[in-house]
Amino acid sequence: MDIEQQGAGSWIPRRGTPPISRASGCILYDVDGGEWLDMTAAFGVACLGHCHPAVVKAVQDQAARVMASPIGLYTETRAELLSKLVELLPGKLEHVFLCNSGTEAIEAGIKFARLQTGRRGVVSLKGSFHGRTLGALSSTWNPKIRKPFEPILDINTFVTPGDLEALDAALTEDVGLFLAEPVQGEGGVNVVEAEYLQAAEKLCRERGVVFMLDEIQTGFGRTGTMFTHEALGVEPDLMAMAKGLGGGFPIGGLAYSGSIHEALKPGVHGSTYGGNPLACAAALAVVETLVAEKIPARAAEMGALAKAKLEAALEGNPKVREVRGKGLMLGVELREKSAPYLAALTKDHQVIALNAGQTVLRMLPSLTVTEDELDRAVAAIATVLS
Template sequence: MDKELIISETIEKYEKYINPAIARLFRFMGLATIEWQAEGDIIRDIDGKEYIDCLGGYGVFSLGHRHPKVIEAVKKQLDYMPLSSKVLFNKPMADLSEILAKITPGDLQYSFIGNSGAEAVEGAIKLARVYTGREKVIATANAFHGKTMGALSATGRDVFSRPFRPLLSGFSHVSFGDFSELEKVVDENTAAVILEPIQGEGGIIVPPQDYFAKVRALCDKLGVVLICDEVQTGLGRTGKMFAVDHYGVVPDIITTAKSLGGGVMPIGAFTARPHLWDKYIESPFLHTSTFGGNPLACTAAIAAIEAIIEEKLAEKADQTGRYFIDELNKIQKQFPAVVKEMRGKGLMIGVELTKEGIGGFLMSELIAQGVLVAYTLNNPNVIRIEPPLNISRDRVNKVVGAFRDAIEKANDMIDDF
């Protein structure tokens, strides 16, 4: 196998058939290689170089890569039926929906299984509108809910939405975490308020502790549906099974995806309280998906949730995250000219830098040291850290050491940024 030929041909195909700008960006970041094999918290490129995965597919790989329980379940299901006929009962989808009802907060009960986080958000918005008969949806600035037209209408960054306007009508945005601002715009014509419990792409922004309780009370008062987008925060990432559990709040609809597939299959879902489901019970084909709820993806999701529970990964994320943030805070105190703040919950951590230009430099330095990270999509000043929830303390220490070296180099050349 001629590795250099494979690399050059792959990059050439990116330039010719995918997007030349992506190829240029990867090269600039020192990523002119091919991902080849992965296991646990390690990715190996075609040359065998190892990288500690601290990006985790933007939250996909909570179990790490190729978790044996999920792989075994998927292989077994392949011998039975990978996709659904859609006309007979589907046991894996029924089993997964039952599990989602059991692990989600409060009385959330009915689920629709789709293929992605954006689809889950689309479905949640549709359900809120059909249930209330209202149009208005309130989201937040710098939120990220996906890039399909409905989800993009809720996503709070103009750089993504402006080229596709007009989007869906009835959407408006307020500052995240500012209840007084939200209170001014929510009224009897509002169908839903959609919020991330912690803003991910917005820069790992944690709201005030009492924010969600106030939002819940406001929605109850005005008959507004509260949608919590847990596509990135859910299933143990923040040290609880769901991030809203930190606030003691039960949403009306919760969305899941990313890590729901166990790092093996794409899958998304929205789960709702029973009274919201009445319109779908009256007309069960109002919202459907050809591939949604397929046995292969549902089997992966069941295995993933079982592994999260059996291995106590939410608890591990909490413990490891506290240690990780403490160690990074020591670096921040040593180099305040480079690092403004460390924040997050569990293993959803943001490193906010003092200057935007530092982010690309740090990414390149960390990649060279075998640590994969990226900045948040809506805030390039923030480097995100989202490793597998079962990452070892030894790996964490290696990542902290790499960060310290990279930040020290940035500090030496701070005036150049």
């Protein structure tokens, strides 16, 4: 199929592959019979690999039973998913609001924090990405994404991760919410230090500010534990989730503490599709498989292996500034823009990777990626950068 014919009428840039007609594990198959190694898991959503049999079966079975249910009527699948999530949630997190995407989970967080504190202000980090609806966008740092829509909600202050003095000054009496990703994904695969997040949580507690983590990209095993913050010694009041939770099916969620729960009155927030039976069936299959097959621990192991392989293959390469990341969330920071190298990976090696900011080449493969697939990706990256 002619690549130029694809997506007529869409402004979204194409990646240079013919349309994809099916996918399995880390491989995408196109309509012309071509195969592509997907090191993105579709932005991290296909955490068990594309079309994992357990997820496919759960969605097929659910589609034949009940596909739609209003938020006030519990379905068996939603009830099971919520119990399973609550069982898995660490620390203070005891309840879950279900929605359809990451940005909606962030919106819910901003609203719940307002209800809890009565304050409008939000503090988030330079380098952050929290979504594209107006509330989440106002807390997203990247000026390229934010500026075209300004003035947006005038509620946000951005501080540099690690700078506690700046945070101390920013957490004024108007601020009700501190929001951060434990590892910034879109911003460049920047690991935020545990000590900083611990100090931030302490400051939030002292000032009555809600402490929220965005685990939309880092959650569900991506960095080597079910939720990244479990390994960081912090206990958020709110945690946003999406991406990996659905294994490819759209779903988002906001986990929240008992004290936030008390501030919520019936009808104060909602979503027509939130808790949709198909989405819940997919998510339940994902969560059960992650636990049964100990996938987070596998991600830790494969991530360490992949990082070591990348470091060895790129050692001494003058184009490379650093290889970094956590688990299977990996970035290669270049001394120049990453876009031409990503295009070469696709065109010359049939490998699909992602950018993160302007200069970082990012890999977010399925957590079930094999060592052979990692070897193929690393060799292709080393070749395009040589």
